[in-house]
Amino acid sequence: MEAEERFAEDLAPLTSDVPLSRGLGRSYGDSSLPPQSRPVVANTTLADRLLAFDARTGILRAEAGISLLELNRLFLPHKFFVPVTPGTQFVTLGGMVASDVHGKNHHVSGCFGEHVLALRMRVGDGRIVDCSPEENHDLFYATLGGMGLTGHILEVSFRMSPIPSCWIYQESERVPHLDALLDGLSAAARDWPMTMAWIDCLTPGASMGRGILFRGRWAKANEAPSLLARPKLRLRVPFSLPSWIMQPFTVRAFNAVVYHSHIQQERRGLVSPEQFFYPLDAIRDWNRVYGSAGFTQHQSVLPHSAGRGAVRRYMELLTSLRAAGFLCVLKDCGEEGSGLLSFPRPGTSIALDLPLRPETQEHIDRLNEFVIREGGRIYLTKDALSRPEHVRAMEGRLSAFLAVRKAWDPQHRLRSAQSVRLFGDEP
Amino acid sequence: MNIVILGGTKGMGRALARRCVEHGDRVFLLGRSEVDLQRSAVDLDLRAGLGSAPDSTPRSCVARCDLEQPEGFAAALDAAQAHFAGAAIDAIVVTAGVFATQDELESDPARTERLLRVNFTNTVLFCEEARKRLLAQGGGTLCVFSSVAGDRARKPVVLYGASKAGLSAYLDGIDHKFHGQGLRVLCVRPGFVKTGMTAGLKPPPFAGEPTQVARDVRRALCGRDPRTVLYTPWIWQLVMGVIATLPRAVMRRINF
Numbered sequence: 067m068e069a070e071e072r073f074a075e076d077l078a079p080l081t082s083d084v085p086l087s088r089g090l091g092r093s094y095g096d097s098s099l100p101p102q103s104r105p106v107v108a109n110t111t112l113a114d115r116l117l118a119f120d121a122r123t124g125i126l127r128a129e130a131g132i133s134l135l136e137l138n139r140l141f142l143p144h145k146f147f148v149p150v151t152p153g154t155q156f157v158t159l160g161g162m163v164a165s166d167v168h169g170k171n172h173h174v175s176g177c178f179g180e181h182v183l184a185l186r187m188r189v190g191d192g193r194i195v196d197c198s199p200e201e202n203h204d205l206f207y208a209t210l211g212g213m214g215l216t217g218h219i220l221e222v223s224f225r226m227s228p229i230p231s232c233w234i235y236q237e238s239e240r241v242p243h244l245d246a247l248l249d250g251l252s253a254a255a256r257d258w259p260m261t262m263a264w265i266d267c268l269t270p271g272a273s274m275g276r277g278i279l280f281r282g283r284w285a286k287a288n289e290a291p292s293l294l295a296r297p298k299l300r301l302r303v304p305f306s307l308p309s310w311i312m313q314p315f316t317v318r319a320f321n322a323v324v325y326h327s328h329i330q331q332e333r334r335g336l337v338s339p340e341q342f343f344y345p346l347d348a349i350r351d352w353n354r355v356y357g358s359a360g361f362t363q364h365q366s367v368l369p370h371s372a373g374r375g376a377v378r379r380y381m382e383l384l385t386s387l388r389a390a391g392f393l394c395v396l397k398d399c400g401e402e403g404s405g406l407l408s409f410p411r412p413g414t415s416i417a418l419d420l421p422l423r424p425e426t427q428e429h430i431d432r433l434n435e436f437v438i439r440e441g442g443r444i445y446l447t448k449d450a451l452s453r454p455e456h457v458r459a460m461e462g463r464l465s466a467f468l469a470v471r472k473a474w475d476p477q478h479r480l481r482s483a484q485s486v487r488l489f490g491d492e493p
Numbered sequence: 494m495n496i497v498i499l500g501g502t503k504g505m506g507r508a509l510a511r512r513c514v515e516h517g518d519r520v521f522l523l524g525r526s527e528v529d530l531q532r533s534a535v536d537l538d539l540r541a542g543l544g545s546a547p548d549s550t551p552r553s554c555v556a557r558c559d560l561e562q563p564e565g566f567a568a569a570l571d572a573a574q575a576h577f578a579g580a581a582i583d584a585i586v587v588t589a590g591v592f593a594t595q596d597e598l599e600s601d602p603a604r605t606e607r608l609l610r611v612n613f614t615n616t617v618l619f620c621e622e623a624r625k626r627l628l629a630q631g632g633g634t635l636c637v638f639s640s641v642a643g644d645r646a647r648k649p650v651v652l653y654g655a656s657k658a659g660l661s662a663y664l665d666g667i668d669h670k671f672h673g674q675g676l677r678v679l680c681v682r683p684g685f686v687k688t689g690m691t692a693g694l695k696p697p698p699f700a701g702e703p704t705q706v707a708r709d710v711r712r713a714l715c716g717r718d719p720r721t722v723l724y725t726p727w728i729w730q731l732v733m734g735v736i737a738t739l740p741r742a743v744m745r746r747i748n749f
Contacts, residue, residue, distance in 0.1 A: 073692035
C-alpha cells in the first residue's frame with residue numbers, strides 16, 4: 067500500500083488532520099497502517115521528550131513517541147524499569163498503551179495499562195483532552211488496548227518500577243513434552259515473577275510440545291554486579307533470505323537444534339535484561355529470514371475453563387496444518403486487564419510465527435475457528451488476516467468498545483486498515 | 494562545558510543538547526518558541542538529573558531567538574551570557590536552518606528568498622554576533638551546522654546547497670582570520686541524517702542517526718582536534734571525497 071508518513075517533533079499540529087498515529091511499526095498486522103481512502107499516518111517517534119519524573123514515586127510523564135529502548139537506556143542505570151515490557155525494545159510508549167502490551171510478568175503485574183495513570187489525547191473532533199480513571203474514564207479504558215482508534219495518544223503518565231539491580235537471575239529448563247511444560251509453567255508462576263516457555267510446535271507424538279521453560283526475577287543487589295551489562299554487538303541479517311528456506315524440514319531442524327542446544331537439563335545464572343526480555347532484538351532485521359514474502363503472527367489465549375486439553379488440541383491442529391515458523395511462545399496469563407479490548411485473560415497464551423504463503427489465510431481461519439470453539443480470543447496487535455465475523459464471535463466486549471468510540475468520534479475520523487477490515491469502517 | 498545551542502529543540506540539535514547534559518555540560522537553548530524551549534529544557538534537566546538528588550543539578554535555561562529576526566540576536570546572546578554569570582561560554586552552536594527540495598523552491602521565489610536569507614545571511618549575522626562575544630571573553634568555539642550539500646552542487650539540492658556552500662565559505666574565512674586570536678571554528682557537515690527535516694525524502698545509503706552526529710560533534714567540541722571541518726557520520730567524508738572529484742561529464746551521465 068502506498069501511504070504518506072508524516073514526522074514532526076510536536077504531535078499537536080502533526081495529528082490535527084490524520085486518521086491514525088503510529089510509532090515504530092512493530093505490530094505484525096495492519097493496525098498501524100492508514101485506511102486506503104486517506105493514506106496518511108502520523109509517525110510519533112520524533113516526539114520523545116521526558117516531561118516529568120519523580121524518583122520517590124516512580125511516576126513518569128513523557129511524550130508518546132519515546133522508545134522503550136531509550137527509556138531503558140535512561141532509567142536502567144538508575145534502577146528503574148518499566149512495569150511491563152513486551153518482547154522487543156523497538157516500540158514506543160504510545161504503542162505500548164494502544165496495544166496494552168503484556169510480558170513475562172503478566173501473571174503478577176498484568177498489562178502495561180494497569181500501570182498507566184493518565185493520558186493526553188487528540189480525539190476525533192480535534193480537541194486535546196486528558197483522560198484517566200477519574201476523568202473521561204470511558205475514553206481512558208477504551209484507549210488501553212484500543213489499537214489507536216479512540217484518538218491520537220500524545221502524552222502518557224505511568225509508574226516506573228524500582229528494581230534492586232540491573233540484572234536478571236534466570237533459570238531455564240529443558241522439558242520433554244507438553245504436559246510437563248504446562249505443569250512447569252504453573253509451578254513457576256507461584257514462585258517467580260517472570261515466566262514463559264519456548265515450545266517446539268512441529269514435533270508430533272510423545273514429544274509434542276517439548277520446549278524450554280524460562281523463569282526469572284530481578285537479581286538482588288548483593289548477587290549482581292553493580293555495573294550495567296555492556297550492550298551486545300548487534301548482528302544484522304543483511305538481506306532477505308529466499309522464501310524457499312521456510313520449508314517444514316528446515317523449520318523442524320531449527321526447532322530441534324534450539325531444543326537440543328540447551329544441553330544441560332537445567333541452567334541458572336545472571337543475564338542482562340536485554341538478553342532476558344529482548345533476545346530477538348540482538349539480531350537486527352531478523353524478519354528477513356522469512357524472505358521477501360514475510361510472515362505474520364497468530365497469538366491467542368485459551369482460557370483455563372477450556373482445560374489443558376485445549377492447548378494439546380491446538381498443538382495437534384498446528385502439527386496437522388504444518389504451518390508454524392521458527393518461534394512459538396507459551397505464557398500463562400493472569401487476570402484480565404481493565405482495557406476494553408485488552409488481550410490477555412486467565413489462560414494460556416500461544417504466539418507463533420507464520421510465514422506468509424497462499425495457504426496462510428486458510429490456516430488463520432482454522433486457528434481462529436478453534437479459538438472460538440474453546441472460548442478464547444486473539445491479540446489484535448499481531449493480526450493481519452482474521453475475518454471480522456471471527457473477531458466478533460470471540461470478542462464479547464466489542465460492542466462496549468465501539469460504543470465509546472462512537473461517543474468520542476461519531477464520524478470515525480480515526481481509523482486504520484485494521485479497523486476497516488475488522489469493524490467495517492469506510493475503506 | 495558551558496554550551497549555547499541555537500536550534501537545540503529539534504533534530505540533531507536536540508540530540509546534541511541531550512548528549513551534552515548527559516555528560517555534565519550546562520546548556521542554554523535558543524529557539525523560536527518559548528513553549529517548545531521550556532519543554533526541551535525540562536527534558537534536558539530530567540535526563541541530567543536522573544542519577545542525582547532533585548534540584549542538585551544546574552537547570553537548563555532558554556531564551557527566544559529566531560533566525561528570521563536578526564534584531565533579536567544580541568539580546569538572546571546577552572541572556573545566555575547572563576545565565577552563565579561571568580563564566581566563559583565554551584561553545585556557541587548553531588544547528589538551526591531550513592530545508593526545501595529544489596522542486597519546491599523553483600516554483601516559489603518567496604520561499605527561495607527566505608531559505609537563502611535564513612541559512613546564509615541571518616546565520617552569518619548570528620555568527621558575527623557570537624564571534625565578537627567569544628573573542629571578547631578570550632576565545633571559544635563557534636560550531637555551525639552546514640551540510641555536505643554545500644560541497645558539490647547536485648540537481649536535487651542546488652539552492653539549499655548554495656546557501657550551505659556560502660555558509661561553509663564564511664566559516665572557513667573566519668577560522669582563517671581569527672584563529673590567532675583564540676577563536677576556534679567547527680564547520681559540521683552532516684551527511685543525510687534521519688530527522689524531521691529530511692522526513693519524506695528517501696534515505697540514501699549511509700543515512701545517519703542524530704545520535705551519531707551528536708556523539709561526533711560533542712567529541713570534537715571537547716577535544717583539541719585541530720580540524721575545522723567535521724563530516725558526520727564519518728563515512729560521508731569518503732562519500733563526498735568521491736562526489737567532489739566526479740567529472741561533470743560523469744555527473745551529467747548519471748543524472749546526479
